[in-house]
Amino acid sequence: EDKVVQSPLSLVVHEGDTVTLNCSYEVTNFRSLLWYKQEKKAPTFLFMLTSSGIEKKSGRLSSILDKKELFSILNITATQTGDSAVYLCATLAGGKLIFGQGTELSVKP
Amino acid sequence: NAGVTQTPKFRILKIGQSMTLQCAQDMNHNYMYWYRQDPGMGLKLIYYSVGAGITDKGEVPNGYNVSRSTTEDFPLRLELAAPSQTSVYFCASSRGQWAMQETQYFGPGTRLLVL
Numbered sequence: 001e002d003k004v005v006q007s008p009l010s011l012v013v014h015e016g017d018t019v020t021l022n023c024s025y026e027v028t029n030f031r032s033l034l035w036y037k038q039e040k041k042a043p044t045f046l047f048m049l050t051s052s053g054i055e056k057k058s059g060r061l062s063s064i065l066d067k068k069e070l071f072s073i074l075n076i077t078a079t080q081t082g083d084s085a086v087y088l089c090a091t092l093a094g095g096k097l098i099f100g101q102g103t104e105l106s107v108k109p
Numbered sequence: 110n111a112g113v114t115q116t117p118k119f120r121i122l123k124i125g126q127s128m129t130l131q132c133a134q135d136m137n138h139n140y141m142y143w144y145r146q147d148p149g150m151g152l153k154l155i156y157y158s159v160g161a162g163i164t165d166k167g168e169v170p171n172g173y174n175v176s177r178s179t180t181e182d183f184p185l186r187l188e189l190a191a192p193s194q195t196s197v198y199f200c201a202s203s204r205g206q207w208a209m210q211e212t213q214y215f216g217p218g219t220r221l222l223v224l
Contacts, residue, residue, distance in 0.1 A: 041217060043215055045212040048212065088151055090151070096154055097142075098168070099152040
């Protein structure tokens, strides 16, 4: 059975901290891994990763995929209270998105 | 463009009632999807459609039906509501089958409570 597992499930940090969110997967016909940010509404797209070892960056956020270890991380540096959200990892496999359970990040002032 | 729109935003149903969740997109996307998200969980795919007249089951299709008579609309039908269907429902669409940098566009969600 295809599965995507995220860790930790929840995380509380202070502004300025750096956090690393983890996503591991076991899926057949893997094509890509995606990260989303969800703030009390619909998810918004962050990154799509298809190739191993190539880091994608957007401001303070970055992500990388390891297709050998079936693993991806999402890094957020110098966290701000506006980063508080649920971060969802999903794999694109067989034409469908399979989501992990999400990591709830809370950034305290 | 309005993007992906969903109605209603919130609904309370009694056990055994039926209802249709509406989803529409104005981006001429071929692919449309229905997900449900239970509290503290990720999204689970219910049904998806690759074009008008074509639908297929996702991960959790039981208790739901869909139709896709036009490119724009993809309604989700609950025939006999059960408490286990209490959830937030998201509709999404995408242009095609996942070219590089392709992504799904999500609607704002419908919160459904079955009592």
